[in-house]
Amino acid sequence: MAAEVYRHAIGTFQSHSYANNVNHKQRLRNNFVRLVNKDSVSSRGARYSSCSNRRSVIRSSASQTSVADPVSLSPSRTPTTDTNKKSNEAALILIRHGESLWNEKNLFTGCVDVPLSKKGIDEAIEAGKRISSIPVDVIFTSALIRAQMTAMLAMTQHRRKKVPIIIHNESEQARQWSQVFSEDTKKQSIPVIASWQLNERMYGELQGLNKQETADRYGKEQVHEWRRSYDTPPPNGESLEMCAERAVAYFRDQIEPQLLSGKNVMIAAHGNSLRSIIMYLDKLTSQEVISLELSTGIPMLYIFKEGRFIRRGSPIGPQEAGVYAYTKRLALYRQKLDEMF
Ligand SMILES: O=C(O)[C@@H](CO)OP(=O)(O)O
Structure with a gap:
């Protein structure tokens, strides 16, 4: 259930990452303002960009900043490549990494590369x-080990038993070098793309400090x-706004085309x-x-349909009927798995 995922804060949180760019704050802000002011979207090549929202858990007053437009995709953003599947519907699973060693100790983590507990x-x-x-065709992770381990460990449980393989995606050349030429191998594997843009936000001077002692x-x-x-950054760190500028830009540029x-x-x-x-x-x-x-290690499912994201909460278990009722494709996939395994 979505409610599980939207827990209220009180103690243990962490993660973040990506270090350098805090000193480019002003530039980021400018980018962000530009993005929020709409025209936005393509931030390919830019290091950061925007975010926006939906209503769900909590209501906001009309005066709040609503960070951008609803997530509907203009035809101009329809990808020209990678469209072998021709469908306007896809599943999106989000997972926050499992508890890390620093989550366990209640330390600000940010971009420190801490493993899972x-x-x-x-x-x-x-x-x-x-x-x-639930079918998975491509995995995106941050550059940090706790997210990568979470993805890999989660995939060990998948009924389809495809093997995740790391793909370098940062340039055309890298993509070519990462190509898998055998069709059979392609079918039996899942590309994994790791990127710093999905890293945890940088916690600056708070990294390594105990949260309770800091409070x-x-x-x-x-x-x-x-x-x-x-929009208030921790000392020498990234605010959520700054984190959104690069994470959401990446999502829009690299992940939405896949969906x-x-x-x-x-x-x-x-x-x-x-x-x-x-x-x-x-x-x-x-x-x-x-x-x-967000709770650690709880997957959240969205259905991307006709250019919109529909939140479906967290699948409770592989047999949960509701999840497969969301779309015909998911139901068929599940049925096929049942026949195969
Ligand atoms: O310490 C961190 O890096 C983050 C997330 O784990 O903590 P918080 O919940 O305070 O953002």
């Missing part, structure tokens, strides 16, 4: 069980603002990079997103 490994496996009958020192309100406000071509996509990423993407998918306002909390 034992509990996090179990969560990733459990997440895999929940989505084991004791600077006050609960201040720390809550650093952690959850939309448009009918591919089912899984994204394994982080609390805040996913919050910014959900803000965009669900059209949350900058006020609404403050209360959006």
